[in-house]
Structure formats: C-alpha cells, structure tokens
Amino acid sequence: MTRDESPCILVTGATGTVGSHVVSALANRDDVSDDSDATDSSTADADGGVTVRAGVRDPASAADRFAADVELAEFDFERPETWGEALAGADRLFLMRPPAVSDVKRHITPFVDAAVRTGVERVVYLSVVGAEKNPLLPHRRVERHLESADASSTFLRASFFMQNLNEVHREEIVERDEIFVPAGGGATSFVDARDVGEVAAVALTEPGHGDRSYDVTGPAALTYRQVARVFSAVLDRRIEYADPSIPEFAWRMRRRGFDWSYVAVMVGIYTTARLGLADRVTDDAARVLGREPRTLREYVADYADEFRR
Ligand SMILES: NC(=O)c1ccc[n+]([C@@H]2O[C@H](COP(=O)([O-])OP(=O)(O)OC[C@H]3O[C@@H](n4cnc5c(N)ncnc54)[C@H](OP(=O)(O)O)[C@@H]3O)[C@@H](O)[C@H]2O)c1
Structure with a gap:
C-alpha cells in the first residue's frame, strides 16, 4: 500500500x-x-x-x-x-x-x-x-x-468475555436471579468484548503493533461471588452465585439445549477458573487504548436492560 x-x-x-x-x-x-x-x-x-x-x-x-x-x-x-x-x-x-x-x-x-x-x-x-x-x-x-x-x-x-454473561448465562440471571457457572471460588480477569474490538481497531490502523502479542484482560480479577454482588448493586435486586458442581452445570446446560461438545468447552473454561488459572490481569489493553479497560460494573450498567425481567 x-x-x-x-x-x-x-x-x-x-x-x-x-x-x-x-x-x-x-x-x-x-x-x-x-x-x-x-x-x-x-x-x-x-x-x-x-x-x-x-x-x-x-x-x-x-x-x-x-x-x-x-x-x-x-x-x-x-x-x-x-x-x-x-x-x-x-x-x-x-x-x-x-x-x-x-x-x-x-x-x-x-x-x-x-x-x-x-x-x-x-x-x-x-x-x-x-x-x-x-x-x-x-x-x-x-x-x-x-x-x-x-x-x-x-x-x-483475550481473557474471558464479560458478554458471556448476557449471551450464555442471561436466562438464569433473568429468570432465577442466579449466576450458574461451576467456577468455585476462582477469580477471572473478565474483559469487555468492546475493549477487545477497540484494541483490534488500534492494532489494525496504527503503527507499532506488528509481530506482537497482547494479553487483553479487564482491569481486575473477580470471583463469581463478587460478580453477583456487582450485578445486585447495579440491577438493584439480589443476584446469587449458585456455585454448582460440574455435573450439575453440565446437566443444566444440556437441558437448556446446548450440545455436549459446547458443554465440554464451557466445563474446560470454568475448570480453569476453578483452579485459579484465569485470574491474571495485565495492562496491555490500557497501554494500547491509552485508557483503562471497562470494569464489570460499567458492563452491567451498559447491558442492564438485558438483565431485567
Ligand atoms: N468467549 C470468550 O470468553 C472468549 C475469550 C477469548 C477468546 N475467545 C475466542 O473468540 C473466538 C470467538 O469470537 P466471538 O465470540 O467474537 O465469536 P461469536 O460471537 O461466537 O460469533 C461467531 C462468528 O463467526 C461467524 N461464523 C460462524 N461460522 C462461520 C463460518 N463457517 N465462516 C465464517 N464465519 C463464520 C459467525 O457469523 P454468522 O453471523 O454467519 O453466524 C459470527 O460472526 C473463538 O475463537 C474463541 O475461542 C472467546
């Protein structure tokens, strides 16, 4: 060019x-x-x-x-x-x-x-x-x-997208006021997919990003108990972390119609969190974007309509 x-x-x-x-x-x-x-x-x-x-x-x-x-x-x-x-x-x-x-x-x-x-x-x-x-x-x-x-x-x-909560787990949040994932007490460095998209746009249009890798995470690692507290505060109703076992989670997802291969991928992801391996936070997104990445609180506020009954 x-x-x-x-x-x-x-x-x-x-x-x-x-x-x-x-x-x-x-x-x-x-x-x-x-x-x-x-x-x-x-x-x-x-x-x-x-x-x-x-x-x-x-x-x-x-x-x-x-x-x-x-x-x-x-x-x-x-x-x-x-x-x-x-x-x-x-x-x-x-x-x-x-x-x-x-x-x-x-x-x-x-x-x-x-x-x-x-x-x-x-x-x-x-x-x-x-x-x-x-x-x-x-x-x-x-x-x-x-x-x-x-x-x-x-x-x-990229780390785990916040948007999994409205795309995959919305039903339980809306209908049962619960977050139903088998991550135990492990923390996850949730990232907002909007920030991942913006990092990509910078890397595609500005010089200096070639032949590099970025670990694109959000600004903090949160357990699902902390996530439930953020949801409760922002939505102004009590949302619980159900903390299911892996078999309970797998059966629930199957009953909801997800196929076994998809359930297996989700179990793998939540087991990684359960083992404490999903909590690394980096400043890569902040350095590329020149601002802090979005917090979970900002995400829940922006998507609040999707989580109302
Ligand atoms: N979810 C997470 O937390 C997470 C975290 C880190 C990395 N990732 C990685 O991110 C990737 C998924 O990205 P995403 O979540 O943005 O995608 P997504 O929401 O799952 O959407 C899939 C996209 O792929 C398109 N697509 C499906 N089959 C296609 C085909 N045969 N040819 C061309 N396009 C096709 C779909 O288009 P249509 O409109 O045509 O269906 C849709 O735009 C995966 O590699 C995943 O491992 C995910």
Missing part, C-alpha cells in the same frame, strides 16, 4: 461478539478522520480513513447490522469459493476462528495463505489467553501458522 492509498480491512466474524465491535470501532475511527481531516469522504480516505469490509455468511440478513459505509462481503471459512471476492483489494485482516469451525488445517490456515497471497500485509488475530502454553489449542495452531506467514501479525490473547 502506498501512502496515498487508504487501507482496506476485512473483518471476519463481523456479526460476532468481538467482530461486531471491531467493525464499529473501525467505522468510528473513520468518522473521526472525516470530521477533522477532510471535507468529503474521498479526501477522508486519502487522508487516512479506512475501508471497512464485514465478512459475513449471509449478507442479506446481516445488512442492517452495519453502518451504510461498511462494505459487506459474503464470506465463509468452509466455502473457499467465497474467499476471493471477500479478499479482493484487502491489505489488512481481522481474523477470528469461529467456535464451530474446528478443522484449522482445512478451513483457517488455507484462508490465511490465500489472504497473504492476495495482498494482506497485516493480520490481527483473536486468540485466547494462555494460548502460548498449549500447543494443542486450535488458537495456538493458527498463531504458529501466522508466525511463519509472510505478513505481520498481532495476537490478541
């Missing part, structure tokens, strides 16, 4: 928990350029704006989720015939691995190769905290492939 050309960034998982915030953070950065640097959008691009392209499996149903200036491209990791158009002209990539796409060698690494072949020079990859210690994790396998690829990459090794 020459200095005069604006970058084109393909965002995968653009309808997902983090990807949706990557798109909006990039689009907002574009707005800032429009306001301050330019009188019309074409000049804004030449002056540092970006073209944001959301890669989605079903463009028709996703269209109204994005601002008008976000390009939409049909993209499916499992359908290589969609890759060419999604990548056309893209020189940067936000990469995530959807939980349902398990075959990294078949669907993720060949896509990375296609991206680099067609001109992607910078990749920001959504990984998971601790990936570097576990070569069997699919996230680490993607990281290793990126390390050997002919493009600069930034790994965002």
Whole structure:
C-alpha cells in the first residue's frame, strides 16, 4: 500500500461478539478522520480513513447490522469459493476462528495463505489467553501458522468475555436471579468484548503493533461471588452465585439445549477458573487504548436492560 492509498480491512466474524465491535470501532475511527481531516469522504480516505469490509455468511440478513459505509462481503471459512471476492483489494485482516469451525488445517490456515497471497500485509488475530502454553489449542495452531506467514501479525490473547454473561448465562440471571457457572471460588480477569474490538481497531490502523502479542484482560480479577454482588448493586435486586458442581452445570446446560461438545468447552473454561488459572490481569489493553479497560460494573450498567425481567 502506498501512502496515498487508504487501507482496506476485512473483518471476519463481523456479526460476532468481538467482530461486531471491531467493525464499529473501525467505522468510528473513520468518522473521526472525516470530521477533522477532510471535507468529503474521498479526501477522508486519502487522508487516512479506512475501508471497512464485514465478512459475513449471509449478507442479506446481516445488512442492517452495519453502518451504510461498511462494505459487506459474503464470506465463509468452509466455502473457499467465497474467499476471493471477500479478499479482493484487502491489505489488512481481522481474523477470528469461529467456535464451530474446528478443522484449522482445512478451513483457517488455507484462508490465511490465500489472504497473504492476495495482498494482506497485516493480520490481527483473536486468540485466547494462555494460548502460548498449549500447543494443542486450535488458537495456538493458527498463531504458529501466522508466525511463519509472510505478513505481520498481532495476537490478541483475550481473557474471558464479560458478554458471556448476557449471551450464555442471561436466562438464569433473568429468570432465577442466579449466576450458574461451576467456577468455585476462582477469580477471572473478565474483559469487555468492546475493549477487545477497540484494541483490534488500534492494532489494525496504527503503527507499532506488528509481530506482537497482547494479553487483553479487564482491569481486575473477580470471583463469581463478587460478580453477583456487582450485578445486585447495579440491577438493584439480589443476584446469587449458585456455585454448582460440574455435573450439575453440565446437566443444566444440556437441558437448556446446548450440545455436549459446547458443554465440554464451557466445563474446560470454568475448570480453569476453578483452579485459579484465569485470574491474571495485565495492562496491555490500557497501554494500547491509552485508557483503562471497562470494569464489570460499567458492563452491567451498559447491558442492564438485558438483565431485567
Ligand atoms: N468467549 C470468550 O470468553 C472468549 C475469550 C477469548 C477468546 N475467545 C475466542 O473468540 C473466538 C470467538 O469470537 P466471538 O465470540 O467474537 O465469536 P461469536 O460471537 O461466537 O460469533 C461467531 C462468528 O463467526 C461467524 N461464523 C460462524 N461460522 C462461520 C463460518 N463457517 N465462516 C465464517 N464465519 C463464520 C459467525 O457469523 P454468522 O453471523 O454467519 O453466524 C459470527 O460472526 C473463538 O475463537 C474463541 O475461542 C472467546
């Protein structure tokens, strides 16, 4: 890319928990350029704006989720015939691995190769905290492939998203006033997915983040008893931490309709917390963002409507 050309960034998982915030953070950065640097959008691009392209499996149903200036491209990791158009002209990539796409060698690494072949020079990859210690994790396998690829990459090794509480555990919070996860007394360094999206936007658009990895955590590690206290205070009703055993949790999730493989992944995650291995807090997000990451209290306040009856 020459200095005069604006970058084109393909965002995968653009309808997902983090990807949706990557798109909006990039689009907002574009707005800032429009306001301050330019009188019309074409000049804004030449002056540092970006073209944001959301890669989605079903463009028709996703269209109204994005601002008008976000390009939409049909993209499916499992359908290589969609890759060419999604990548056309893209020189940067936000990469995530959807939980349902398990075959990294078949669907993720060949896509990375296609991206680099067609001109992607910078990749920001959504990984998971601790990936570097576990070569069997699919996230680490993607990281290793990126390390050997002919493009600069930034790994965002994120801790547990606060948004799991409204996406997966909302039902128990709303209907039973309880948080039902088998994490025992272990603490978790919850991160707000909005902050992960904003860190990605910075790494995709500003210099100095290539060939680095960031452990993106929230500002504090909290036990679920402390989490329940924050919910109670913000929502102004008593929310309890149920502290179930792992079998109790697994059966409840099965009864709610989650399949066994998903339940197994959740049990793995909460066992890590139970063992006290999910509590590391870093200042990586603060250093990249130039501000403190959001607290759990801010998250509950912002999502309060989702937790009301
Ligand atoms: N949850 C956590 O606490 C946590 C913490 C750290 C890291 N992570 C990692 O974050 C990643 C998940 O990110 P997320 O939570 O933002 O995603 P998500 O909310 O689970 O959404 C999945 C996204 O992937 C898309 N997708 C599904 N199958 C696809 C396919 N075959 N081809 C292309 N796109 C497809 C979905 O699009 P459609 O609209 O088409 O369905 C959706 O946008 C995982 O790798 C996970 O391990 C999660």
